[in-house]
Amino acid sequence: MDQIRAADLKPTFDEMNGFGQGIREPYAAVANWLDALRVEDLRKKSAEAELLFRRTGITFNVYGDTEASERLIPFDMIPRIISAAEWRRLSAGIEQRVKALNAFMYDIYHRQEIIKAGRIPAELVVQNSAFVPEMIGLDPALGIYSHIIGVDIVRTGENEFYVLEDNTRTPSGVSYMLENRETMMHMFPNLFAENRVAPVETYPDKLRKTLESVTPRNLDDEPVIAVLTPGQYNSAYYEHAFLADQMGVELVEGPDLVVQDGVLNMKTTQGLCRVDVLYRRIDDDFLDPLTFDPSSVLGVPGLFDVYRAGNVTIVNAPGAGIADDKAIYCYIPEIIEFYMGRPPILQNVPTYNCRKTDSLKYVIEHMPELVVKEVHGSGGYGMLVGPTATRAEIEDFRARVKARPENYIAQPTLALSTCPTLVEEGIAPRHLDLRPFVLVGDEVRLVPGGLTRVALRKGSLVVNSSQGGGTKDTWVLQD
Numbered sequence: 001m002d003q004i005r006a007a008d009l010k011p012t013f014d015e016m017n018g019f020g021q022g023i024r025e026p027y028a029a030v031a032n033w034l035d036a037l038r039v040e041d042l043r044k045k046s047a048e049a050e051l052l053f054r055r056t057g058i059t060f061n062v063y064g065d066t067e068a069s070e071r072l073i074p075f076d077m078i079p080r081i082i083s084a085a086e087w088r089r090l091s092a093g094i095e096q097r098v099k100a101l102n103a104f105m106y107d108i109y110h111r112q113e114i115i116k117a118g119r120i121p122a123e124l125v126v127q128n129s130a131f132v133p134e135m136i137g138l139d140p141a142l143g144i145y146s147h148i149i150g151v152d153i154v155r156t157g158e159n160e161f162y163v164l165e166d167n168t169r170t171p172s173g174v175s176y177m178l179e180n181r182e183t184m185m186h187m188f189p190n191l192f193a194e195n196r197v198a199p200v201e202t203y204p205d206k207l208r209k210t211l212e213s214v215t216p217r218n219l220d221d222e223p224v225i226a227v228l229t230p231g232q233y234n235s236a237y238y239e240h241a242f243l244a245d246q247m248g249v250e251l252v253e254g255p256d257l258v259v260q261d262g263v264l265n266m267k268t269t270q271g272l273c274r275v276d277v278l279y280r281r282i283d284d285d286f287l288d289p290l291t292f293d294p295s296s297v298l299g300v301p302g303l304f305d306v307y308r309a310g311n312v313t314i315v316n317a318p319g320a321g322i323a324d325d326k327a328i329y330c331y332i333p334e335i336i337e338f339y340m341g342r343p344p345i346l347q348n349v350p351t352y353n354c355r356k357t358d359s360l361k362y363v364i365e366h367m368p369e370l371v372v373k374e375v376h377g378s379g380g381y382g383m384l385v386g387p388t389a390t391r392a393e394i395e396d397f398r399a400r401v402k403a404r405p406e407n408y409i410a411q412p413t414l415a416l417s418t419c420p421t422l423v424e425e426g427i428a429p430r431h432l433d434l435r436p437f438v439l440v441g442d443e444v445r446l447v448p449g450g451l452t453r454v455a456l457r458k459g460s461l462v463v464n465s466s467q468g469g470g471t472k473d474t475w476v477l478q479d
Helices: 025-035 039-056 084-108 122-126 174-187 189-194 203-213 237-247 303-308 320-324 332-340 357-369 391-403
Strands: 075-082 148-157 160-167 225-228 250-252 257-260 263-268 271-274 277-280 313-315 370-374 383-385 408-412 418-423 426-435 437-440 444-446 451-454 470-476
Touching: 025 075, 025 189, 039 075, 039 174, 039 418, 039 426, 075 084, 075 174, 075 418, 075 426, 075 451, 084 148, 084 160, 084 320, 084 332, 084 437, 084 444, 160 320, 174 189, 174 203, 174 237, 174 451, 174 470, 203 225, 203 237, 203 277, 203 437, 203 444, 225 237, 237 250, 257 303, 263 303, 303 313, 357 370, 357 391, 357 408, 383 391, 418 451, 418 470
Parallel strands: 075 470, 225 250, 225 277, 277 313
Antiparallel strands: 148 160, 148 426, 148 437, 257 263, 263 271, 370 383, 370 408, 418 426, 426 451, 437 444, 451 470
């Protein structure tokens, strides 16, 4: 397995300064702007931005945190900038990737040609908890399973981009991408006059067009779309409400819906209204207590039967999580080549699958050098960053991996790129990643940008908001 640069091998690539050879061209105007500002000025602007976010109500919940159940995600005003040429390469790789992932899902729920060809182990699919047997043989509209995908990308060098994860279930964060841009344009209009920044505010329109394109029936009028939320206590509730509002559709909870006469209906003051497309933001298990978890009170009894009959489209489809399973991730290059007939444009991070004996041995022996992740972990939970972990934490994880090796993967500790960020001690480099949001319907739609997450603690590689990370506005420059 090829090894790529580990975090302890310096220097780290910086988005503004590269490997120390001076200001990179995309950052020229922003560097001049920063030079003309005092840190005190930036702190004042930061306080103003925080006030704006509080007035907007853009918060997220932290599970298990009883002292501060609702928080603002820290927002940094120094943007992360991507050149037009860099974005063209990224967007081509993202489009190739999401097409391959959907082709993979169609295949494994139908003929399973990739398994028959010996390109991926059968047990990795059919014994996977994210595989939903009820989806076998079911034909979703346009053959699409994952309509909204958040692709997590990191950079380690001038032309070195790697995909860390493919979030094909219910990716969150797009509301922060939009609010970050609006805040920046409000506070620094001159910056946008001096830089040709591609717009991202078309995302809600593109999302609605994508959802309309997968309606299960021909209609003279616009299809009825609803966003299904678990409710106000969900960590991403703000985003659910925000997207429904931006698209001009209803935000509903399970009790607002009912199956009657073989169709899904929404209760309204004028009576029942048929729903054609349900953008669900709850997990598979809770969608329908008659088919999945019988204790669920979040979903709708009978919903899956309506879906199976082709009378409603569920976005993203049940079982779409199989494509972002971390054990499947190891095979994504194989998957892309199998369905697209070409090598992947964007590379995977080399990954050790601990269910393999030789990989398990390596991971056990080299755990202090690696990032070890639970296969079904997310949000920065269930992972160990070896180089920054204590001896006790490493021993604890080593025992966990030995007990259930199939539940873990491991990757080299990448030297994620950094970007200048306003922190307590002034402006300093902090590591970051990028989550573009791609829409798959009658066509692939991708707004130029995404959510940049930044680790605010010095040296930290964990960018998740639930672990104290912040966000930045992401600029894609136009030619």
